[in-house]
Amino acid sequence: METDHFILNLKSDKDCLFDSADWPKPFEFSEAVVKVFDDMVSRSVPLYRDVNESVLFWTHSYYQKDSAIVDLGCSTGTTLEVIGRHFKSPIIMLGVDTSQPMLDVAKDKLAGLSKRHQIDFLQCSLEDVELPKASVIILNYTLQFIPVRKRLPILQKIFTALKPDGIVYISEKIRYDNLGFQETTNRIYENFKHRAGYSQSEIERKKEALDQVLVPMTIEQLSAMIKTAGFSVQETVLKWNNFVSIVAQKS
Numbered sequence: 395m396e397t398d399h400f401i402l403n404l405k406s407d408k409d410c411l412f413d414s415a416d417w418p419k420p421f422e423f424s425e426a427v428v429k430v431f432d433d434m435v436s437r438s439v440p441l442y443r444d445v446n447e448s449v450l451f452w453t454h455s456y457y458q459k460d461s462a463i464v465d466l467g468c469s470t471g472t473t474l475e476v477i478g479r480h481f482k483s484p485i486i487m488l489g490v491d492t493s494q495p496m497l498d499v500a501k502d503k504l505a506g507l508s509k510r511h512q513i514d515f516l517q518c519s520l521e522d523v524e525l526p527k528a529s530v531i532i533l534n535y536t537l538q539f540i541p542v543r544k545r546l547p548i549l550q551k552i553f554t555a556l557k558p559d560g561i562v563y564i565s566e567k568i569r570y571d572n573l574g575f576q577e578t579t580n581r582i583y584e585n586f587k588h589r590a591g592y593s594q595s596e597i598e599r600k601k602e603a604l605d606q607v608l609v610p611m612t613i614e615q616l617s618a619m620i621k622t623a624g625f626s627v628q629e630t631v632l633k634w635n636n637f638v639s640i641v642a643q644k645s
């Protein structure tokens with residue numbers, strides 16, 4: 395797989411949502427967020443480009459012909475677009491998200507690829523979705539927005555939908571049990587957001603809006619949940635302070 399000129403197809407306005415006096419709280423994936431989402435996610439998630447490049451390689455290695463590649467919480471379709479652009483032979487892709495405005499942007503972003511690939515989008519929650527037989531399922535930065543008690547059933551559903559040897563690629567924000575470590579990692583993450591151009595007030599307002607909405611687990615909790623769902627093989631494939639990507643296989 396050639397990724398010499400690996401680029402993400404990011405299409406949105408600049409994220410200034412938390413710069414205004416009436417900043418949205420609590421955080422939700424509203425139409426206002428959709429308008430700025432690509433800029434927001436690429437400036438708020440460390441290693442966002444690297445994670446997508448990594449997803450592409452894992453997908454390329456584990457995709458099985460005549461099965462689906464499913465992106466759960468696909469948002470504006472950035473990951474599916476990367477995969478679709480790099481696969482030269484036809485593949486089957488499905489993007490799932492609760493937000494129709496997100497899916498509208500995704501459809502537009504992938505329109506040029508629909509001649510080569512079978513691409514479908516489904517407006518549905520992960521709690522209710524019925525998944526097709528898949529060899530690769532992507533779950534990036536979405537489980538963290540789902541109530542903790544509903545996370546295991548979703549991972550179990552993913553396990554059931556996967557074909558033997560299929561993989562799930564999971565990325566999440568995580569937390570540390572140790573308070574001192576958590577404070578230090580918070581400062582490192584704040585510094586990352588400053589470097590990405592966010593002001594201190596934007597950072598603090600977004601943090602307040604996400605409180606109780608984005609609920610991170612420790613890496614141990616996440617890993618145990620993946621194992622309980624049925625996956626006997628899992629590896630951390632990327633990590634940046636309080637962000638992690640794990641690949642688990644149905645072996």
Ligand SMILES: C[S@@+](CC[C@H](N)C(=O)[O-])C[C@H]1O[C@@H](n2cnc3c(N)ncnc32)[C@H](O)[C@@H]1O
Pocket residue numbers: 423435466467468469470472473490491492493496518519520521533534535536539540
């Ligand atoms: C942080 S974004 C995911 C980012 C995306 N995977 C990426 O890498 O660019 C979370 C997405 O999950 C969707 N979402 C939130 N709760 C959901 C649920 N219960 N079921 C399905 N989608 C959900 C939101 O609409 C949003 O598009």
